[in-house]
Amino acid sequence: MSRTMNAVLAGFGGQGILFAGKIIAIAGLIEDREVSWLPSYGPEMRGGTANCSVCLADDPIGSPLVLTPDVLVVMNQPSLDKFEGSVQEGGTVVVDSTLVQRIPELPGVNVFAVPATQLAEENGYKGLANVILVGKLFAETGFCSEETLKAAVEKCVPAKKIAKLPANLAALELGMKS
16 A cells, blocks of 8 residues: 655744654655655745645655645644645644634544644743644654654754754654643
């Protein structure tokens, strides 16, 4: 059976949406799968909208642009409003309920609301709501092995920020348990 995940991650610039997408993409690379990671940002960057398309597959990927995702991770209301209607039936939506007021009910779609920003702040992981959401996505979809996911986080945290690695791994665990 061929495993494929076509994901859109979206939020405001500065929330770490592209970093979260990169973790998923690196996990795919570690597992020797076909991968694409396509970032897209508004002209404002921080504060503007940012999103990325991430594809993981066992077979070659036709297009890196995801128009009908089976996974949607959103960190703000404008992103939810823009992408919720495009999620495939049977798909998964993970929403940061701290920043998204309206949690949608989408027929045939699994929607998970996680107060990621609040959890990050309460646990001393400010700025890691994105990693908490990746942890929740992993818990619900199992898009890779847990060992691979932790290795991907280790690869994505740059050497100059290595002191933040334990907090990133802890935020990931927190998301898995949410």
